[in-house]
Amino acid sequence: MRFGIFYEHQLPRPWTEGLELQLFQDALDQVELADRLGFDNVWEVEHHFLEEYSHSSAPEIFLAACSQRTKQIRLGHGIVLMPPGYNHPARVAERIATLDLVSRGRVEWGTGESSALLELGGYRVAVDDKRNAWREAVEQCANMMAMDPYPGFEGQFFSMPTRNIVPKPVQKPHPPLWVACSNRETIKLAARLGIGALTFAFVDPAEARQWVDDYYRILREECVPIGHAVNANIAMVSSFGVHHDAEEARRRFQDGFRFFQFALGWHYGFGEQIPGRTDIWAKFEAALPHMPPAAMGEGGIGTPKQVRDHLRTFADCGVDQVTFIQQAGRNRHDHICEALEMFAGEVMGEFKAEEAERVRRKEEELAPYIAAAMERKTWMKPLADEEIEPVVALGRQIAERAAAEGQPLPPNPVRERWVAALAKG
Numbered sequence: 267m268r269f270g271i272f273y274e275h276q277l278p279r280p281w282t283e284g285l286e287l288q289l290f291q292d293a294l295d296q297v298e299l300a301d302r303l304g305f306d307n308v309w310e311v312e313h314h315f316l317e318e319y320s321h322s323s324a325p326e327i328f329l330a331a332c333s334q335r336t337k338q339i340r341l342g343h344g345i346v347l348m349p350p351g352y353n354h355p356a357r358v359a360e361r362i363a364t365l366d367l368v369s370r371g372r373v374e375w376g377t378g379e380s381s382a383l384l385e386l387g388g389y390r391v392a393v394d395d396k397r398n399a400w401r402e403a404v405e406q407c408a409n410m411m412a413m414d415p416y417p418g419f420e421g422q423f424f425s426m427p428t429r430n431i432v433p434k435p436v437q438k439p440h441p442p443l444w445v446a447c448s449n450r451e452t453i454k455l456a457a458r459l460g461i462g463a464l465t466f467a468f469v470d471p472a473e474a475r476q477w478v479d480d481y482y483r484i485l486r487e488e489c490v491p492i493g494h495a496v497n498a499n500i501a502m503v504s505s506f507g508v509h510h511d512a513e514e515a516r517r518r519f520q521d522g523f524r525f526f527q528f529a530l531g532w533h534y535g536f537g538e539q540i541p542g543r544t545d546i547w548a549k550f551e552a553a554l555p556h557m558p559p560a561a562m563g564e565g566g567i568g569t570p571k572q573v574r575d576h577l578r579t580f581a582d583c584g585v586d587q588v589t590f591i592q593q594a595g596r597n598r599h600d601h602i603c604e605a606l607e608m609f610a611g612e613v614m615g616e617f618k619a620e621e622a623e624r625v626r627r628k629e630e631e632l633a634p635y636i637a638a639a640m641e642r643k644t645w646m647k648p649l650a651d652e653e654i655e656p657v658v659a660l661g662r663q664i665a666e667r668a669a670a671e672g673q674p675l676p677p678n679p680v681r682e683r684w685v686a687a688l689a690k691g
Contacts, residue, residue, distance in 0.1 A: 267581050267617045270307030270589035271300050271606070272344065272503060273328070274320040278525065278547035278596055286321060292599040294331055296592075299603055301336035303610035304618070307374065307501075308332060309344030309464070309589055314352075314385040317539070318546040319529035326361045333369035341369055344464055344589075345378035345446045348407070349399035350424040351391035352380075356431055358403070359410035363435040371436035376464050377404050378446035382533050384541075399423040401492070404443070408493040409646050412439035417649045428654060439494035444501075453477050453500075457484035460491035460639055462499040464589075468527075468563030471579035474502060478584040486632075489639035496636045498628075499586040504576070506590035507567035507597075508605040508613070518601045519567045524557060525550050525595030566590060570612040581617060 277289055297308050310328050313320035322328065329341045346358055366373040379400040380386055386393060402421050410416045415430035435441055444462035447453045456463040463481055481500055489496065507519025528550045533539065537546070565576035566588075580588055592602050661681065668675050 267577065267585060268306040268501075268587040268621065269609075269614060269617070270309050270342065270501065270587055271296065271305060271593075272309045272311075272589045272591050273322060273593055274311050274313070274526070274591075275322040275328075276319060276526065276529070276594055277321050278318050278550075279545045280547075289321070290328070292602075293328070293593060294335060296599070296602055296606065297332045297339065298335045300606055301339040303606060304614065305339055305606075305610070307340045307342045307587065307589065309342040309374075309376070311344055312347050312352075313380070313382070314347075315388050315541065316382060316384055316529075316533050317541070317544070319526075319533050326365055329373075330365055330368060333365065333372065338372075340372045340374055341365065342374035342444075343376040344374075345376035345444070347380055347385070348377045348403040349379055349389075349391045349396050350403055351389040351399070352385075353403075355403045355407040355424060356410060356416075356426060356429070359407050359431045360433070362407075362441060363411055363431075363433045366435035366437055366441055367433055373435070373437065373441040374444060374462075375441040376444040376446065376462075378464075381448075384533060384539060395423070404445075405492050408440050408443065411435055412494040413646065413648060415649065415654060417646060428649065442497040442499070443493045443495075444497065444499075450477060450480065453481050454484055457481045458488050458490065459493075460485065460489045460496035460498070460636075461493065462497040462501065465500065465502045468503070468505075471583055474580060474585060475583040482584070485639070486635040489635070490642045490644075491639055496639055498632055498636065500584075501587035501589050502580060502585050503589050503591060504580075505564050505566040506573075506592045506605065506609075507601075508570055508573055508608045510569055510608075512568050512572060515568050515605075516564075519592075519594075519597055519605070520564060521554070522595030522597035523564060523567065523591060524554065524561060526591055527561070527563070528553065570608060573609065574613045574616075577613070577617065581620075 273293055275289055275293065277286060300308060310325040311320055311322050312325045314323050325343055329343070332341055347353060348358065362373060362375050377400065379396040386396065391399065402423050406419050406421070410431040411434060415428055418426055418428040442462060444464045445452065445456050447456055447463045447465045448467050453463050453465065457480070465477065469477065478500055485498055505523040507515045509515035509518060525547070529546050531537070532546055532549070566573055577588055592605065665675055
């Protein structure tokens with residue numbers, strides 16, 4: 267399996283001066299450490315207005331900073347919010363391609379739509395339309411990165427004329443495409459569309475096996491790619507915290523993970539937020555004593571052996587990557603770094619040793635199914651050269667309109683010299 271680290275940039279109240287600055291600087295240090303230790307991916311979310319749970323509203327900037335402090339680790343958007351109310355598809359294409367260039371081709375393009383009313387409502391994205399808006403935007407954004415020029419589009423959620431979206435990414439036709447999945451039905455959708463499944467649900471091994479089996483069965487039988495390439499991968503999110511003393515591991519990391527679950531539930535499931543005023547940490551502390559001793563999803567917290575056994579169940583199920591929630595609640599920076607080093611030194615190696623052969627077998631097995639899937643895709647028709655409409659510069663339009671109306675223009679020696687030179691050419 268491959269291993270990733272995952273960031274929401276959680277910041278429980280109270281917020282003292284400099285705390286947000288320290289949060290981001292610590293995260294950059296952790297990513298740099300993870301790169302040196304051999305972790306495969308860093309995943310960074312995009313969320314808006316979700317106080318305490320996620321202060322990550324501009325992931326492309328954080329990932330760009332990571333790109334300049336690392337050499338190997340892949341930079342994952344986990345995810346970009348794709349409905350055009352959040353981000354115009356052309357702007358997403360430009361940002362993804364630029365990040366791919368500055369990182370020398372290390373981007374993973376995760377996508378999603380959100381189901382938090384704070385951000386949906388804040389950007390006026392309609393709940394009933396968000397899945398269709400996501401789908402339209404993802405397909406067209408992939409076309410923008412792969413086509414030269416992009417032919418233009420008249421859709422339900424956005425429209426634009428023919429333009430050549432630049433720059434183009436290093437990875438052709440575009441970086442690997444993923445979608446956030448919080449349930450089994452979205453896993454199936456990911457398979458049908460030929461994109462990686464970023465699973466944000468905490469499941470036991472039996473359920474994980476069912477999700478994996480569903481994904482790869484549907485990908486073989488029904489896939490029609492939404493992008494210009496198939497990314498056949500499943501990543502599952504896990505709790506994380508390693509120490510040689512199991513009780514110390516729980517003391518250091520359990521409350522952080524439980525806050526992650528509580529704050530997620532608060533914003534998405536059962537909470538009522540007063541923007542700028544609700545104290546989620548205080549509510550979490552009030553609820554914490556009533557939590558059971560061992561809660562769902564805490565298998566990634568423990569000794570190296572316990573964490574190894576936890577991960578082996580995922581590997582045996584066919585999971586391609588496990589992504590760790592290590593920055594959660596009030597987990598301390600030094601404890602996170604110690605745990606990353608311990609995991610890399612005592613656990614990661616045995617899974618890494620198996621990875622190259624596993625990937626080779628998988629790619630060989632899936633190759634004919636992916637080829638068949640690509641044959642089923644309906645491609646956007648490229649434009650012939652004579653079909654590309656010219657766009658006349660605004661200044662020229664103004665000058666031509668003024669000339670037609672007999673109106674003088676202010677003198678512009680630079681423009682006049684270039685116009686004269688073009689006429690002679």
